[in-house]
Amino acid sequence: MTQDVGKLVDAARDGDPRSVARLISMVERNAAELAEIAAVFGADAQRAHVVGLTGSPGVGKSTTTNELVAAYRRDGKRVGVLAVDPSSPFTGGAILGDRVRMQDHATDPGVYIRSMSSRGHLGGLSAATSAAVRVLAGVGCDVVLVETVGVGQAEVEIASLADTTLVLLAPGMGDAIQAVKAGILEIADVFVVNKADRDGADATVRDINGMIALGERGPGQWRPRVVKAVAARGEGIEDVLKAIEEHREYLEKSGELRKRREERAAAEIEALVLGRMRARIGSLRGGHSLAELAAKVAEGVVDPYRAAEELLSGLG
Amino acid sequence: MTQDVGKLVDAARDGDPRSVARLISMVERNAAELAEIAAVFGADAQRAHVVGLTGSPGVGKSTTTNELVAAYRRDGKRVGVLAVDPSSPFTGGAILGDRVRMQDHATDPGVYIRSMSSRGHLGGLSAATSAAVRVLAGVGCDVVLVETVGVGQAEVEIASLADTTLVLLAPGMGDAIQAVKAGILEIADVFVVNKADRDGADATVRDINGMIALGERGPGQWRPRVVKAVAARGEGIEDVLKAIEEHREYLEKSGELRKRREERAAAEIEALVLGRMRARIGSLRGGHSLAELAAKVAEGVVDPYRAAEELLSGLG
Incomplete structure (x- = not known):
């Protein structure tokens, strides 16, 4: 092990955000130290619960992420956030602008936030995200939230890095039908109907439940939860957390967590x-x-x- | 060589559509005879001029393809048409419906038409299309038209199989801006502004020419042609053919044809x-x-x- 990597990892584990940033940058650009970093983390890299969060623009992903981070912090958990925008090399700015809303947590050493755009990842955004998740887990995050924009193929791929995937919808956006089209139903473990104070929230919940009922699943298999929230007012966030926790328990008891992680490792x-x-x-x-x-x-x-x-x- | 493949190729070269169909089905499903078929064709598989034709739904791709086929037939050329729909496994029906319009050529042994959807291609649609192009060229088609729906990533990939790529637009569809977004400007050798009897055709031509002027290109490099047409009335089709022919001559004289085909072969x-x-x-x-x-x-x-x-x- 080179001195550098060891020192960086120690500092990152102590909560130094600049060391975390340097480690992620190293794995992002496929630096020579890539393998070394992975080797240092060992089993720690598998310790975090990875939560994916996806949905169309405007459904309130950043606000929901922000509230989830606050809730996890109240439980004393260390949280990493990766905001991924695979759609364009030009939207990095937009995402960074979005991040301003997350300034609540900017000075909290228990929270690490990072934006990732599709710029300059030799091995593809999915590989870079996967490596960054490993770093965040390795330095001691209990939860890693991976937020992606939209519901396209790239997003589905990135969502597949998660142990638990949340799909955000808003009433009256026709998202339910979109969701089926994009194959998002297969990847969603929890549906969050955000902005549930708006007209049509109950109809959206009904639509999703209808679709879920149509899906074939064997006995003992996870049935996706549908939760209503108004993230901007912090309403329903505890219910979202509860659904995530139930899914984590299901994953562990059923052996599905192990299975998913093995599949993910094989793909990587x-x-x-x-x-x-x-x-x-x-x-x-x-x-x-x-x-x-x-x-x-x-x-x-x-x-x-x-x-x-x-x-x-x-x-x- | 097995008896079967030899016989099929002979019959296909004589213009038997069922033999062509069987050969394409074999390469599509990655049959054991795949390598054998490719070996039989040898240099013939490189003889056809491959013309890609892409554009958003509703711009008149089928009508234009139909008219191009008719024009090539008047010149006594054998033509193969591959209609590719990569977007969904469920739209095979729609495309087949579209093909009805091409019944003009259904009984012409000098024309072979085939629809390809994303169903069941082990090696991916792009690989299957590439193999089907090789069959059509190998059995004696002078021109192979590859028609794709839309301007997404998959379409760009399939367009890259072509020697000459036509991008169809219609006035007032905002397609010019879409085209830049989708990176279609880099792949278009000829722009066809179809439905040019509609309002806004000249403005669309101006927009495209403006975009072309912005693009950097070295001396002696191809500058995309912009052609107006009303395919439904057969108007402008000769101009489209002329632009395709000019591009073919450019490709041959500049050595670009060889270069493109080598790149394509390397990718395959x-x-x-x-x-x-x-x-x-x-x-x-x-x-x-x-x-x-x-x-x-x-x-x-x-x-x-x-x-x-x-x-x-x-x-x-």
Whole structure:
């Protein structure tokens, strides 16, 4: 272990936000210390409960996150927040603006908040988020909240990093139907109908319950909870926490937590291996390099399947 | 070569649509004969000019494709059409409905039309489309038209299979701005402003030309053409053909055709290799299998980077 990494981890565990920031930056940019950092954390990296929070713009994700952080802090828990915006390299600013609302916790050493945009992550945003979650867990966060914007494919992928996934909806946004379309029903463990003081809240709850009832699930399997909240007034937050806690208990008792984490680890290892393979394919030498084979395929001398076989035999 | 593949290819080259259909189905489902089929075609698989055609729903893609097919047929060219809908496994029906409009060509042995949806392609829609293009070229199509719905990421990917990419727009749909957002400007070789008899056609042409002028390009590089058309009345189709032909000549003279096809071949080979690696990772045995390592990572005994290294060393 280099001196640097050890010192950083010690300081981060003591709650120094700059050390946490440096560690996350290192894993984000795939620094040479990446493996070393992961090795230092060991089993600690698996200790936090990872809660995903997603929903369309305007449903009140930041406000809800803010209230959840406050509630966890009242219980004396250390909390990490990752605000992820995969949609665009240009919206980093918007998210940072959003973060201003979270200044409540800016000076609290028990809370670490970080925005992540799609800029410059060599291994993809999903891999970077996963590595950042590991850092936050490793330095001692009891809960890591991963907040994503929207309900697209990238968000579903990032939500899959979570142990428990919350999907936020607001009344009258037609989100229920959107949710089914985007396949969000399969990933939601808890639905939060926020802004529940608005017209149509009960109809939205009914719609979601209807959809849940339609979903097939075996005996003993988790049935997604539906909770009403008005996050801006702090109402319903305790109910959200309770639903998260129930889900955590279910995960542990059913063995599902272990299963989910193993699947997640398998996906992460596979992504790392394929990334390294990709690099190796690009740098192959000795008559069988990718560029040479591609030229032959473009000429029609070799077909792509034979080219792939040749490359594979070269790879071992 | 098995008897079957040889016979099928011979019949397909003679214009038998059922043989073409069987060959495409074989490559679509990754049949064992996949490599054999590719090997039989050899350089023929590279002979066709591949024209991509994309745009939002309602801009008149099917009508334009239909008119382009008719024009190519007047020149005595054999034409293949692949209508691709990557957005949903459920819209196959809609696309097939659309195809009814193409019945003009249903009994013409010089035209082969095929709809492809995202259902059941093991290697992904992009790989399946690429393989289907190769079949159509291999059996003697001079032109292969690949029509995709929308301008999302998947469509951009599929458009990248084409030598020449047409982007269809309609006046007053705000598509010009959408196009920039979706990064379509970088992939468009020819813009077709369809329904040009509507209000706002000239403004749309002006917008696009303005965007093109903003784009940096070196001396001798292709400047996207902007063509007006009213496909439903056959107007402007000759101009579209002319723009496609100019682009083809540019591609050949500049060496860009070769370059694009080599890049495409490299991407295809890489995808095939990674697909096979993925299968190999899943089936690894001997204490280093993915599942065992994933369990160790989930326990925190091993970190994912070390797990990836172990898997890689096992792979050769």
